[in-house]
Amino acid sequence: MKKISVILAITSCIYISCKKKDDTAPSRLFRPVIAGELTADSNTVVASWQKIAGAAAYALELSRDTFRTTDLSLSLDTNAAVVKKLLFNQLYQVRVKAIAADTLLNSKWSDLGAVKTLSSILKVPGIDDITYNSVRVRWTTKGAAVTSIKIVKAADNALVSTVALTAGDLVNEFKVAEGLEASTRYIIFLYSGNEERGYADFTTKAPFSGTIVDLTAITGRPGVLADTLPLIPSGSTVLLKRGETYNISSTVSLNKSLVIMSAPDLSNTTQAKIFFTSNFNFEAGTVIDSLEFNDIYLLGDNYGGRYVFNNSNSATVGKIKFVNSRAEIFRGMVRLQSGTTNVNDFIIDNCIIDSIGNYFILNIGASSRINHISITNSTIYKVEGVIASAQGSAAVLISDCTFSEAPLGNSKNYYVDYNANEVANGITVSNCIFGIGKDSKGAITVKDVRAGAGTVIGASNNYRTSDHLSAGNDFPNITTYTRPALQLWQAPGIGDFKIADNAYPGRNSTGDPRWR
Template sequence: MKLKNIMLGVVALLSTLMFSCMDDINDWPVDPSHNRLFRSLVLDVVEALPTAVELKYNQVVDADKYIFEFSEDSLQFTEIVKTVEVLADTLTPFSASTQSTKTEYRTVFEELDGTTAYSVRMYAVDISTGLESGFNELFFETPAEQLFTSYVAYTNRLEMVWAPSDRVTTLILSDPLTEEVLIEKSLSPEEITTGRAVFEGLSPGVEYMAQIYNNEKVRGTLSVQTSGIAGGFVIDVNVGDDLSTVIENAVSQGYSELILSFAGQAPYELGSFTIPNGVTGLSFTGSPDVNGELPHLNLEEVRLSDLNFDDLIFENVEVTGDYGRYFIFIGDDGTELDEIIFRNSRLSDFRSIVRLGNNQIDITNVLFENCQIDNVGGYGVVNIGGSTPTLDTLSFTNSTLTELATQLMDVRNSIGEVHIGNCTFVNLSTSMSQLLRMDTNNLLLSVTTTNNIFAGNNGGASVNSLSFDMGQTGLNVSFGGSYITTDLEINRYDFANITLFQGTTYELFLDPDNRDFTLNPDSGFGGRGVAGDPRWWYSEE
């Protein structure tokens, strides 16, 4: 009996010791460094824009807010340049999950700088306990920003236009080749508010590089050029002046590169005009008024006298012609001409704008840039009447072309390159048979079309992309990246790889009947900001 009592006592003692040890085992102190929230499972970039970044991350259990810290020191975070606090109760899940830690949020962070390497770190906070999570860290780079929206060129100055922002301080104009800074201009409060400033005292026809800064950060870079011909002699043309006379006076003084400068709203009645002998380059250059209106020239026809010519330029002018005439007709054997350029101009009422006869003619480029062309007859905007002339490049960019009869171009020889980019084509009352007409025995060497819009019911008629079956030739013309509306009916030859906009011309544009082709913001158009003439991308309101 005594032994039994001793054994019971030993068992009791061991039990007490065992439970005491168990209490000690489960009562370890908590390491403060681990007493925190779990980190987000993910922190990643959805899209990096010039002045913003969209980040995705996951929900953190018990987090009341998320803190994002940005630096520019490659994940060192020695100097935080931006801190953003995002409250959890303001977030809407981008992708919800039954497992809360897999619920995805997305947040856009704005007012960043372009062309900048950023580091961002994120942590979550429980406000009631003060507990925080560990860091998620990420490195990304923003692309170059383009704050400039346009510019207005004059022979002696450039007016720069940008999206108004209070984060701009300086404009710089430099030589594009040497990068030498020619003008550095501190922006006034008024210039900052209006988003406009002028570089003064420049020379005509010169290319420059313009940049806009916020302190040391570049917010926009744009290649710009003053109007006119480089080194050209400027002639101020008054209403009623005889062009031949004023040009001959300049030639008699030894000038051969001339800039005809037009201003004001009174129309210039210029009729049919032949450029006098002795001129090797000529620019018809207008000065837009404060409202952007262009000088109006009633000019039916322009012809050359000399066989050798450098540049023939029309810029910042509105030209109305004679529907029965070619605006520029070149038909003399031995003619050599560098460039025919139409820039920032409106041209209307011609049989054809550039017509080359089937003669020994050698031209480098015919370029249409930022133009509006309306009511051109059946010969096409450009017409090359045979296989004899040579032309290296024919280009239409950032332009709007309306009511074209028959075709955009009729080309009967092997041009080196044709490019049509960011143009808007609309025919409402006129019927166009095909966009491009060619001679299958002398096909173009290269045709590229990018980001165009084809719209209108084409006067009730169907239209072809080309005048022939592309499949029967070696020429491949793709309209990938361009759009066509549902009311423009295709005839036999389709626009290869084009995207069909599921709507009519009147659903795509705000007021096409009144030549307002601003894209309707409610149209759901996928090419907004990419396709068509950029002047119509966004409303000015």
Template sequence: MNLNNLIKSITVIFFAGLLLLGVPSCNDYDFSVDESFNRTFRPPLFSAEGIRASSVRLEWEKVRGAKSYLLEVSRDSLEFIDPVQYELPYHQDSITLTGLMTESRYSARIKAFSATGAPESEFHEITFVTLGEQIFEEVIRGFDDLSNSNYLELRWMPGSEVTHIRIEMLEGEPEIINLTEEEIEQGYKLIESLKPATNYLVRILNGESRRGWYSYTTFEAYPEGYRVVNSEEDLKSILDISGEEHLILVLESGAFFDIRRPQLSADIRHLELLANPVKERPVVNLTTLTLHQNTESVTIRNLELFGDSHTSDYIINENKTTNINSIVFDNCYLHTFRGVVRMQNSANTTQLELLKVNNCVVDNIGGFGFVNGSADGGYRFENIEITNSTFSLIIAHFMDIRKPGGSYIIENCTFYDVIGHGRGFLNTAGVDNFPEILEIRNSIFGKFYYVGEYREDESVRSVNPYFPNLFVDGSYALSDFVINPDYPFVGIGEYAKTSEEVFANPKERDFTIIDSAFPGRAASGDPRWR
């Protein structure tokens, strides 16, 4: 007998022996059974898919031998208080639920019923949260000059299921505005008379369900006593002869004003030149604003100012002592000047407490830089704050201040074609003229200014002479911003790509960051380009 036949014989004898001994049936146990477990299996897989603001698709794995399912859904966290019930046939394995509340937690559970009469299964439970929804298609922030108030235009898909708008502030009770049928069908609502300089949260709802929202801060109101000036009025004469101590002029949006060498009257101590914060900027051709010795503050907001030439004109060029303690440029476009703010003359002992520049675009500034102070006189820049701004085509030093100063802070700025070969970000012309503090934070330096083709011996300086206490943080030099190693920007991050590779179109003044690998993409440079 060979080996295979022997194995077969042994196998037959073994199973015959088992039959003789007797094997108990599946129902003949010698121990008790808990009949509560003798029931239909529940669906082994159950999940919420395709979660949206007001809908969800529930999916489950079908149970063999089931004749139907019971699905229960409630708006809570596995409490199932007053659930909505759905009886579903055995062959169904999914259902899409619509009309849910946005940003809400729901619970769902499902169980199977047997086709053979066995008890139904246990529930399989899950919970999920619907997404937020945004049906606002356009939100327009507005400001009315005559009423001196903010307004908001809201647009959404016409005919959407909405009932009302809820307006909330940090303090006070929310305002409920019920929408008319006409407004719902048009998908448009004008909200007027909003408070100035106030944080608002505006929601559009369908019953309790939020369908869209918008959060913003309203614009500041014009100061009391303002006057609107249109393009037909003589702005220079107003500045020359006004008898008002606090002169507040709101220039007509989109208008053009030509003022040549205006001289502020002796009565004007505080001057504010303003314009609508959202409409087209008025354009002012200005060839040097001369302050009176009594002038204490100048604020220019929401204007475009330009000179005749970058070789001759300034915005402010003072050669005498004045009481000026603050100069502010906010949300302005400044271009084609020899310099923007200049102090000169041995008789000038002006103590400027604050020069503040915020949210501005500055272009085409000549040989005297953005801020200039001569070696003569006893003037002092106590605080210079330059934030959230863009500078391009400044051919010499960015700042050339040859007297000691206080604190110079530059933050969240973008520079391109700024600082000529051999020039500095700050020129003091001597160690005795250093400021007490010089900091550059979260800024980007693109290509420096040079004429024609770049030569390898060309570079720029941080501070001239070198200032060891310069603090640089969160800032980057692109590869075409070449720094003289003897005058370093200590702490600056050097990035290996050029301005053309990092910015969208720098030659046309579009500094939108297009390089997704650039480490300063989210937190450096002028925020308008991020």
């Protein structure tokens, strides 16, 4: 028994000695714990965590998919990190581990949490910010002042230009960069010092085709447009200087295809003005493929007898277009009064038209015809009528338009009046808002549409204000809203048709899109 006791005692000593030796072996480092911050500013993430005793370094990783993949890995000798040039408006997960001198003793990963970078202060260029050779770079002032813009070609990242920003640029919150190539994709980078504040892709517009007649260098000569039009070839694009006025002081008879437009100038948004103390006509017997007014302010000198077109000759015209333009103070915009004039397409798009008298926006005489009429994305107010035709048409489309103080409130005038003439493929009216009629000695009651019995009138998603008074001939299925024009719109009397009523159910889907 004594021998057995001695053996047990020796064994116990050996076990205790071995256990004590195991307890003093180096152990894995503790996981880091967040301390201080995990924040984002612009596209920069700032993180800090507690120091870990025995840590020789730290490993930091960022992911956007909970570490199924890793966006960025950093090795650090401090317990804080400032990670720059990340993606904007992105949620990142962040984790860290302590690195020991013996990497077998590294800590396990510690999740510090998730943080979302902010949206870029650089605004993505819209269609109106881009020309064929320039771009308007816009931003929102926030944080550090922006100092410069860099533009590179997207295809190869070749530097195109670096533009320093002035104090005036910072107040305006935009800068125009020029000297670009047409139909080319670029990337804008915005900087505060060396810090990137945003980036955006854009593609310049296609170059002008055909003959370009650039009148922008000629100023102080209001008659230069009228003098030039007879001299240039058909198919020309005439560029007018923004902010300049061009007079039509005697009848100009057109016999060629033309585009007349304000020249691209992102530093000046004021449209070139054509001032009418006379009007355009078509030359007798002419054949024209297309006539377009683009980004032009058309202004008459009186309501009594002024028109953009007052045609008295026979002509054949493919298209008459008014695009991105404004027209006001005319007896009528386009009047085909006599002669046999045939037009295939009449188009008004993205225009503001106001103060038109008793020959309406479009007046078609008995010997003329327009096949297809399209009025879209436009604001029409203070007009006595929109379309009047003494001949039939193939189709009429009115879509996404705002109407107010139209037509004349005498219970006789219509928005669309074909009398007994047929529109073969129908009249379609959709996504429009109709306000009150134009005051006529206190009367504001109006009618909507009149056409031959065989004309199909299709209408959908149209509203009229509670003070729109109908004398019959309504557009089908039109919804009368519960509030008047002055409560629906911001200031309709002065042409501000921004939707002011958040309860209006068509606020995001009806009327001229510029006001939604």
